[in-house]
Amino acid sequence: PSVYLTPDGKQMYFTSDRKDGYGGRDLWLSQSDNDGIWGDATNLGEKINSIYDEDAPYISKDGQTLFFSSNNIKSVGGYDVFKCELQENGSWSDPVNIGYPINSGGDDIYYIQDSTAETGYFSSSRAGGHGDMDIYHVELTCKNIPNTEVRGLILAGNYQNPVQANITVKNENGEVVGNYTSNPKTGKYLMILPP
Numbered sequence: 001p002s003v004y005l006t007p008d009g010k011q012m013y014f015t016s017d018r019k020d021g022y023g024g025r026d027l028w029l030s031q032s033d034n035d036g037i038w039g040d041a042t043n044l045g046e047k048i049n050s051i052y053d054e055d056a057p058y059i060s061k062d063g064q065t066l067f068f069s070s071n072n073i074k075s076v077g078g079y080d081v082f083k084c085e086l087q088e089n090g091s092w093s094d095p096v097n098i099g100y101p102i103n104s105g106g107d108d109i110y111y112i113q114d115s116t117a118e119t120g121y122f123s124s125s126r127a128g129g130h131g132d133m134d135i136y137h138v139e140l141t142c143k144n145i146p147n148t149e150v151r152g153l154i155l156a157g158n159y160q161n162p163v164q165a166n167i168t169v170k171n172e173n174g175e176v177v178g179n180y181t182s183n184p185k186t187g188k189y190l191m192i193l194p195p
Helices: none
Strands: 003-005 011-016 026-031 054-059 065-070 080-085 108-113 119-124 134-139 148-153 166-170 176-181 188-193
Touching: 003 054, 011 054, 026 054, 054 108, 065 108, 080 108, 166 188, 176 188
Parallel strands: none
Antiparallel strands: 003 011, 011 026, 054 065, 065 080, 108 119, 119 134, 148 188, 166 176
């Protein structure tokens, strides 16, 4: 299971497939008291957990953002990175898929940020890597680059099963602007293109 311990050592976020969850692996929280004794684990609830697998919890340095990965129906590949914001009442907001460039048609998981929150690091099985899972980094300082996001699902055969496919996108002049691959397990793909 994945475990994230907050810098103050007081909160431990972890994954577990225990029977009283929502299905698959769920995210849980245990808190330490002043004597260092860990309390009972509490499930982060159905807003965050699904019948699919949630994994790799990470809390931002300011404690206001929960990042995690899930292979739920809102993912564009296998696992995608999602985020939730801490609300004034202590609950988490609805999870939001953080999209490209972090998420791809492959598995994207174990997202963390450096101490300045200007660089993110994560593991991905995206096309073009050097093996099954590779480590990537992304600069988070440029916030407003216009783009067009195209998502889809490729199914083939008599039973309409998900397949891996290579996708080449060309502009109106016939120039290649991107090469993409759908996820072989889910058939999902994500393309980020200029507007």
